[in-house]
Amino acid sequence: MQGNLLTQEYIQAIETELQEVVSKAGGADLDVFKHMLAYHMGWEGEGSGRKATGKRIRPLLLLLTCSAAGGNWENALPAAAAVELIHNFSLLHDDIEDNSPLRRGRPTVWSKWGIPQALNTGDGMFTLAHLAMLKIKDTTDSQTVITAEFILHNTCLRLTQGQYLDIAFESRNEISLDSYWAMIEGKTAALFSACTQIGALIAKTSESTRENYRRYGHFLGLSFQIIDDILGIWGDAVLTGKPAESDMVSGKKTLPILYGISQKGTFASRWTKGRITPEEVPFLARQLEAEGALHFSENEASRLTQNAKEALEQAHPSGIAEETLISLTNYLFDRKR
Amino acid sequence: MQGNLLTQEYIQAIETELQEVVSKAGGADLDVFKHMLAYHMGWEGEGSGRKATGKRIRPLLLLLTCSAAGGNWENALPAAAAVELIHNFSLLHDDIEDNSPLRRGRPTVWSKWGIPQALNTGDGMFTLAHLAMLKIKDTTDSQTVITAEFILHNTCLRLTQGQYLDIAFESRNEISLDSYWAMIEGKTAALFSACTQIGALIAKTSESTRENYRRYGHFLGLSFQIIDDILGIWGDAVLTGKPAESDMVSGKKTLPILYGISQKGTFASRWTKGRITPEEVPFLARQLEAEGALHFSENEASRLTQNAKEALEQAHPSGIAEETLISLTNYLFDRKR
Numbered sequence: 019m020q021g022n023l024l025t026q027e028y029i030q031a032i033e034t035e036l037q038e039v040v041s042k043a044g045g046a047d048l049d050v051f052k053h054m055l056a057y058h059m060g061w062e063g064e065g066s067g068r069k070a071t072g073k074r075i076r077p078l079l080l081l082l083t084c085s086a087a088g089g090n091w092e093n094a095l096p097a098a099a100a101v102e103l104i105h106n107f108s109l110l111h112d113d114i115e116d117n118s119p120l121r122r123g124r125p126t127v128w129s130k131w132g133i134p135q136a137l138n139t140g141d142g143m144f145t146l147a148h149l150a151m152l153k154i155k156d157t158t159d160s161q162t163v164i165t166a167e168f169i170l171h172n173t174c175l176r177l178t179q180g181q182y183l184d185i186a187f188e189s190r191n192e193i194s195l196d197s198y199w200a201m202i203e204g205k206t207a208a209l210f211s212a213c214t215q216i217g218a219l220i221a222k223t224s225e226s227t228r229e230n231y232r233r234y235g236h237f238l239g240l241s242f243q244i245i246d247d248i249l250g251i252w253g254d255a256v257l258t259g260k261p262a263e264s265d266m267v268s269g270k271k272t273l274p275i276l277y278g279i280s281q282k283g284t285f286a287s288r289w290t291k292g293r294i295t296p297e298e299v300p301f302l303a304r305q306l307e308a309e310g311a312l313h314f315s316e317n318e319a320s321r322l323t324q325n326a327k328e329a330l331e332q333a334h335p336s337g338i339a340e341e342t343l344i345s346l347t348n349y350l351f352d353r354k355r
Numbered sequence: 356m357q358g359n360l361l362t363q364e365y366i367q368a369i370e371t372e373l374q375e376v377v378s379k380a381g382g383a384d385l386d387v388f389k390h391m392l393a394y395h396m397g398w399e400g401e402g403s404g405r406k407a408t409g410k411r412i413r414p415l416l417l418l419l420t421c422s423a424a425g426g427n428w429e430n431a432l433p434a435a436a437a438v439e440l441i442h443n444f445s446l447l448h449d450d451i452e453d454n455s456p457l458r459r460g461r462p463t464v465w466s467k468w469g470i471p472q473a474l475n476t477g478d479g480m481f482t483l484a485h486l487a488m489l490k491i492k493d494t495t496d497s498q499t500v501i502t503a504e505f506i507l508h509n510t511c512l513r514l515t516q517g518q519y520l521d522i523a524f525e526s527r528n529e530i531s532l533d534s535y536w537a538m539i540e541g542k543t544a545a546l547f548s549a550c551t552q553i554g555a556l557i558a559k560t561s562e563s564t565r566e567n568y569r570r571y572g573h574f575l576g577l578s579f580q581i582i583d584d585i586l587g588i589w590g591d592a593v594l595t596g597k598p599a600e601s602d603m604v605s606g607k608k609t610l611p612i613l614y615g616i617s618q619k620g621t622f623a624s625r626w627t628k629g630r631i632t633p634e635e636v637p638f639l640a641r642q643l644e645a646e647g648a649l650h651f652s653e654n655e656a657s658r659l660t661q662n663a664k665e666a667l668e669q670a671h672p673s674g675i676a677e678e679t680l681i682s683l684t685n686y687l688f689d690r691k692r
Contacts, residue, residue: 043512047534051519111478115471134452134522137474141448142515144481148508152501160497164489167504171485175380178479182388185471197384 024342025078028091032077035099037061039150043142050131054139055146058110058127065124072122075350077102079238080213082343083231086335089221096153097166097216103147104170105209108177110140115185116268144174158220166216173212180204187271191290198276202243203236210239218333230333237326242350244319247272251303252312254354261299266306269293273318274311281309323351361679362415365428369414372436374398376487380479387468391476392483395447395464402461409459412687414439416575417550419680420568423672426558433490434503434553440484441507442546445514447477452522453605481511495557503553510549517541524608528627535613539580540573547576555670567670574663579687581656584609588640589649591691598636603643606630610655611648618646660688 040059044052056062060070077098084094112118113126114133120126128136151170155163183201187193214235218228250256250265251274257264265272278285285306288294294302306312326347335343377396381389393399397407414435421431449455450463451470457463465473488507492500520538524530551572555565587593587602588611594601602609615622622643625631631639643649663684672680 043516045516047520047523047537048516050523051516111474115474133470135519137448137452138515138518138522141481142512142519144478145508145511145515148485148504149512152505152508155501160501163501164492164497167485168489171482171489174482175479175486178475178482179380179382179385179388181475182472182479183384185475186384186387200384 022342024082024085024338025346028078028081029074031092031095032074032081032098032102033071035095035150036102039096039099039103039146042149043146051139051142054127054131054135055143057130058106058121058139058143060122063124070122070124072106074102075346076105076209076213079210079235079343079346080217082339082346083214083217083235083335084221085339086337086343087218087221087223087227087231087333088336089217090157091339093154093157094217094220096150097220100147100151100170101209101213101216103143103150104174104177107140107143107147108181110136110143112181114140115181154220162219162222166219169212169215169219173208176204176208178204180206180208184270188269190271193271193276195276198271198273199240201271202240206243206246207236207239210242211235214238223333227333230329233329234326234333237322237329238347238350241319241322241326244273244315244322245351245353247274248312248315248319249354251275251306257300257303261296264294264296264299264303266294266299266302267296274306274315277311277314278306278309281311283309285309285311319351323347359679361419361422361675365415365418366411368429368432369411369418369435369439370408372432372487373439376433376436376440376483379486380483388476388479391464391468391472392480394467395443395458395476395480397459400461407459407461409443411439412683413442413546413550416547416572416680416683417554419676419683420551420554420572420672421558422676423674423680424555424558424560424564424568424670425673426554426560427494428676430491430494431554431557433487434557437484437488437507438546438550438553440480440487441511441514444477444480444484445518447473447480449518451477452518491557499556499559503556506549506552506556510545513541513545515541517543517545521607525606527608530608530613532613535608535610536577538608539577543580543583544573544576547579548572551575560670564670567666570666571663571670574659574666575684575687578656578659578663581610581652581659582688582690584611585649585652585656586691588612588643594637594640598633601631601633601636601640603631603636603639604633611643611652614648614651615643615646618648620646622646622648656688660684 036059040055043055053062060066060072080098080101081091081094085091109121110127113121114128114136118126119129127139151166154166180201180203184205187201211232214231215228218231250272265275279289285302288302330343373396377392380392390399397403397409417435417438418428418431422428446458447464450458451465451473455463456466464476488503491503517538517540520534521542524538548569551568552565555568587609602612616626622639625639667680
C-alpha cells in the first residue's frame with residue numbers, strides 16, 4: 019500500500035518532467051511537430067489518457083532504484099524522463115519498421131501523418147531524451163553526467179543492434195537460442211539495465227553495488243521480454259481477442275516459437291509451410307503448448323526473475339523503495355498484458 | 356598550397372577516426388549492420404571510394420576552427436567525427452523521407468536493404484555520433500564535454516525541427532521567407548554553427564570569440580544552403596544532365612522557387628498548376644532566371660558569405676588554418692556542385 023502510494027507519486031512526477039521536456043520541441047510553425055510527439059506520448063489527440071501513455075515502467079524502475087540505493091529520487095527525474103523518451107523513440111520507429119497500424123489501441127503516428135513525418139518525429143524524440151539526460155547536471159557532478167550519457171549512448175547502440183537482429187531474423191529460418199538471447203539483450207534488457215545502472219549511479223553507490231543493480235535490470239529485462247513473448251501467443255488479448263495480432267501471424271521469432279521449431283513436431287512442420295492465418299491461431303497455440311513451448315518459456319522467465327531478485331538482494335536495497343522494487347518485479351512476472 | 360596540405364592531413368585523420376568509431380557497431384551476427392553503415396559512409400560496396408564519401412566539409416570546418424582559434428586539432432578529432440556522423444545520419448533518414456533512390460550516384464541504403472533496416476541503420480549512426488563526441492573526455496575537462504554534448508543535442512533538435520518544416524512545406528502553397536529562413540537555419544545552418552562553436556570550445560577561446568565563430572558557421576551554413584538551392588535549379592548536373600533531379604520537379608520549396616512564386620509571373624502561374632515535368636525544366640529555369648530569382652538568390656548568398664567573413668574576422672583567427680578557412684568559405688560560395 020505504501021509502495022503503491024510511492025509509485026503514484028513517482029508516476030506523477032515523471033509525467034510532469036516528460037511534459038516539460040517535450041514542450042521544448044515547440045515554437046513558431048512547430049505546433050504539429052509538438053503535437054505528434056505529445057500524441058505518441060498519449061497526452062493529446064484521439065484516445066489520449068492513462069491507457070494511451072503506457073505503464074512508464076522504465077522511468078519508475080530508475081527512480082525506485084535510485085531511492086532504494088539511498089539517493090534522492092527527485093535528482094534522478096531528468097534521467098527517468100530520458101529512458102522513457104528513448105523507449106518511446108524506439109516504439110515510434112518500430113511501428114514504421116513493423117508496419118503496425120495500431121499502438122495501445124490508437125493509430126500509430128506513421129499511419130496518421132505518414133512515414134516521413136513519423137520517422138523525423140522519432141528522431142526528435144531521440145534527441146529530447148538526450149537533452150533530458152543532460153539536465154541532471156543541475157544536481158550532480160560533471161563526471162556523473164558523463165558516465166550517465168555514456169551508459170545511455172551505449173544502450174542506444176545495443177538497441178539498434180538488437181533491432182537489426184530482430185529485422186534480419188524475420189527472413190532467416192534457423193535462429194539459434196544464442197542469437198535469440200543476443201537479440202533480446204539488445205532490444206529489451208539493455209534499456210532495463212540502463213535504468214537500474216543510472217538510478218544507482220545518481221545515488222552514488224559503490225561500483226560493485228551499481229554492478230549488482232545493473233545485473234538486476236539485465237535479468238528483469240530478459241524475463242520481461244519472455245513474458246511478452248508468452249503473452250504474444252497465449253495472452254487473452256491475442257488468443258481470444260485479436261488473433262491477427264498473434265506473434266504467430268506476424269512471424270516473429272520469439273522464444274516459444276523458436277522452441278516449437280526446435281521440436282520438429284506438428285507446429286514446426288506447419289510453421290515451415292508459410293505464414294500462419296488468424297483462423298489457425300487457437301489450434302496452433304494449443305499445439306505449441308502441448309509440445310512444451312509454454313512450459314519451457316515460463317521456466318525461463320521464472321529462472322530469470324529469480325536471477326533478478328538475487329542480484330537485487332546482493333545490491334542491498336533499503337526502505338519502501340526496496341519493497342516496491344520487489345512488488346514491481348513480481349508484477350512484471352505475473353502480468354497478464 | 357600550404358592550406359591544401361593542411362586539408363589533406365585533416366581529411367585523412369577524419370577518415371581514420373570515423374572508421375574507428377563505426378567499427379564499434381560490429382560484433383557477432385552484426386556484419387551486415389556494420390556493412391550498411393560502412394556502405395553509406397562510402398567505404399564499402401559498389402561505387403565506394405573518394406566520390407562516395409562526400410566532401411567531409413563539416414568535420415573539416417570543425418578542425419580548422421579549432422586550429423585557427425589556437426587549439427590542438429587532434430584533440431577535436433572525435434568531435435569532428437561526431438558532426439560528420441550526425442550529417443550522415445540525417446542523410447540516411449532524408450533518403451527514406453524523400454523517397455530518393457540515389458545518393459552520390461549510388462543506390463541509397465533503403466533502396467538496397469529496405470526501409471526498416473535503413474531506418475534502424477540511421478538510428479545506429481546517430482548513436483555512434485554521440486559516442487564519438489564523448490571521446491573528447493580523454494583530452495579535455497568534464498565541463499567542456501558537457502557543453503559540447505549540449506551544443507550537439509540542441510543542434511539535433513533544430514535539425515529535426517527544420518526537417519519537420521521541410522516536409523510540411525511540401526504540401527503548403529504559401530511559404531513566407533521567414534518560414535524559409537527558419538527551415539534552413541534548422542536543416543543546414545544549425546550543424547555548421549555547431550561545428551565552429553565546438554571547434555572554438557575545444558580550443559578554449561573566450562565566450563565572445565566562440566560566439567563570433569558560431570555566427571561565422573551560422574552565416575556560412577545559410578549561404579551554403581542557398582548555393583545548394585541555386586545548383587538544384589541552374590547547376591550543370593541537373594540542368595543539362597539530370598533534369599528529373601531538379602528541385603522544380605521534386606517540388607521543393609527552395610529560395611529561388613519561393614522568389615519566383617512571389618513574383619506572380621509566368622513561373623508562378625505554371626507552378627500553381629501542378630507538378631513540373633523533366634521536359635519543362637530547361638524552359639522554366641530560364642524563365643525563373645528572367646524573373647530575377649537567380650539574381651536575388653545569388654545576392655542573398657553573397658551577402659551571407661560576406662556576413663560569414665566578417666564574423667570570422669571578428670573571431671581573430673590565426674595561422675595557416677585561418678587562410679584555409681577563408682579559402683574554404685570562398686570555395687563553398689564558388690562551387691559548381
